Amino acid sequence: MLRLKNINSYYGQVHALRNVSLHLAKGEIVTLIGANGAGKTTLLNTLSAVVPARSGEILFQGEEIVAHPPDRIVELGISHVPEGRQVFKPLSVEDNLELGAYLRYLKKEKAAIREDLEMVYSLFPRLRERRKQMAGTLSGGEQQMLAIGRALMARPKLLLLDEPSMGLAPLVVQEIFRVIENLRREKGTTVLLVEQNAKAALSMADRGYVLETGRMILEGEASELLENREVQRAYLGKEKKEIWER
């Protein structure tokens, strides 16, 4: 469904992605883990064309999308839930969701948008309770739900999630991860999940990639990566001692 070949991208002056390649099959949940500054966010920004790639190829459903502007990418079915949620704080919850379907509004798909709004509200009932509130008044968890809901309003085929667990209580993280799994099960949505919470991400995902200072250093089945000693040491917070003593 998605294939990146030898992508090079810059974050300001920094060469943030070096010859990165990655692929996703339809309906997969793939996670991308790595330390701070490894280039995970830049990778998602490159995919959604916020930071255009300097070189390389991105194929989405067989179409070359590397030169597309951001709105065209959304139109093709890639929605990006950005790091730090970035909801439109001065706007109401419902306005945020409507804007998620902005391009579909321009195409006059009003009835279908109504249905999707109901769908998002049933996924996240708390958003329905707060639909008239300004998004800035929501808690962190609710803002994350709103950011995901907003992305879903575009009916994405591929959902890019940037650290949805950041700064949230474990129970809220569980709820959000459950929704992501349901989405895949019920709608077949493909998910690329960037996480620092490597353990949670790898336990949900099918496959994983490990990014280190702009290079893809490992890839494999999620279960393999969970067992991988290097991954355990670097990203799962296990001490060397623990690993060797097993």
Added chain:
Amino acid sequence: MDLLQQLTQYAFSGLSTGAIYALIGLGFAIIYNATGIINFAQGEFVMLGGVLTHFFLIVLKLPAGVAMGGAVIATTVIGALFERLTIRPLKRPTPLSLVIITIGGSIFIRGVAMLVWGKDTQSLPPFSGEEPITLAGATVMPQHLWIFGITLLVIAANKFFFYYTIRGKAMRACSFNRTAASLVGIDVRKMVLLSFVISSAMGAMAGIIIAPLTMTAYDVGVMLGLKGFCAAIIGGMSSGFGTVLGGLLLGLLESLGAGLISSGYKDAIAFIILLLILFIRPQGLFSKAQTERV
């Protein structure tokens, strides 16, 4: 005429010029919120509204409605071209270069207007008669009422656009967070263009409704633009009620100052207020901790 009557009189004329400042100020604020640019060519849109109406109405002898509509449309087209030709082509815009471009643009527009229509001051007939009406002891020109009415209408239309239409909401989203806006598929460049379209249309309307009172010429945009800028600063660059109140307040103070102290200080008052606000409360009088932008 006793003092109270005098005050009512000043209040009426002050509020009606204030309404004009508010309209111009809203134009500043809308572009600022969409782009971060202070568009110093905003005053020229006001000038074009008046001058073009004069041209269509008096020179080409078109019916009043057509002349005014035509002036608004023509000014809007010029506003859109202005964005397309000067703002969009910039590869790496910095706030300073953008501001200088708008100043350059305003000088250019003014110069062309002078070449085309000359330096003479032109007057426009009022919309409905010159018979003054007595209201609460004050004499009011019908044109003042037109100004209030049209300003109210424009503000209401603005509010409706920004709060109840998807494009308006998209513009607000864009002014809050451009990256997030482009991630939901909003074309930020279109929103910038749209902000110029709206602002130039509003500027033209302000220029048309004030022309019958103050006359119009190729250079009226300078002062009116600065006054509108002042209103927007008092309102904290919000394109909501802050700027409207800012405009009304400015008009009121100007008119009271001119009436009670000396009419020679009329323009000075506006700029003293502007400086005071910038020194003491640069976030504007009516803004909360965080300004409601757009």
